[in-house]
Amino acid sequence: MGQLLSSKRGTSSQPPKGYRMDLKLQTINGDVHQVSIESSNSLLELYEAVARALDVNPWTLRLTAGTTFFDVATDGETTLEALGIKEETDLIALRCKVCFLENPGESRYNANYVCTVLHVRQEGWNRMEVEFSVRGDGSLGRLQKPKDSQLRFIDDTGERRFVLPESVNLEVDQDVKSGPSHKKGIMTFGGVPTDGGVSFVYGAGGYAPLAMNLSLGRE
Structure with missing residues (x-):
């Protein structure tokens, strides 16, 4: 406990500095790894450290201790100390399948202007890639721009969201x-x-x- 207290007076209002922890991490197949991290680091930073140790993407992991699941979606910014993660905590790293849908369908204007979705895949904690192929016969002019496309969903508060793509990379761009x-x-x-x-x-x-x-894209 003495290591957590400052030796200087008048600093009680300052947040305590984190201390170094060597966490024991076990994978589902029994392999044991050691992850060194500060107690003041966030849960998200722990996921990233574990991912480096296992050479995987962090969003493909689920960290548990006993019956507790440490969820980045709700506690990603919470410190390890606040979550009760200590050196004696026995962490288990589970692998989970990322989302991947193949040929889920089409977004159509009409029979002559059709966007086919080829793949949908997870590329981060809250990031999705949509691979697409859109064709038009010219009867209504040029194709609309991919950058104006949307993913629509209802968020945790019940509000309807419309999200534009952060980026569009074209492999084929034949616009007549x-x-x-x-x-x-x-x-x-x-x-x-x-x-x-x-x-x-x-x-x-x-x-x-x-x-x-x-959810159907997770094996």
């Missing part, structure tokens, strides 16, 4: 004003769910939403 056009690439969405129900809508307007259950 009065003839057949084709765009193919990947949209990356941040701040979105990685399970549960979402809808994808291509372009700025007129395309029908594609409803997807991301």
Whole structure:
């Protein structure tokens, strides 16, 4: 306990400095690893440290101790000390499947303007990639822009959310004003769910939403 107290007077209002911990981590197959981290570090930082030790992406992990599951979604910014994680805590690292959907369907304007979703995959804690291929025959002019597409969902407060892609990387960009056009690439969405129900809508307007259950993408 003495290590946690400051030797200087008048500093009681300052937050206590974290101390170094060597945590014992066991994987589901019995391998044991040691992770060194400060007690003042956050749960998210612990996940990142464990991921480095196991050479995996942090969002593919679930950390538990006994019957307790340490959830980044609710406690990611909470310190390890506040969560009661100590050197004597026996942590177990479980691997979980990230979300991956193959050919979930289409977002259509009409029979001649169709966006096919090829893959939907998780690429972070709250990040999803949508690989798409959209075609139009030119009868209604150019294709709408991929950057105006949306992922729609209902958040934890019950509010309906509409999220635009953070980035769009095109592999094919054949854009013709009065003839057949084709765009193919990947949209990356941040701040979105990685399970549960979402809808994808291509372009700025007129395309029908594609409803997807991301939970079905976890094996």
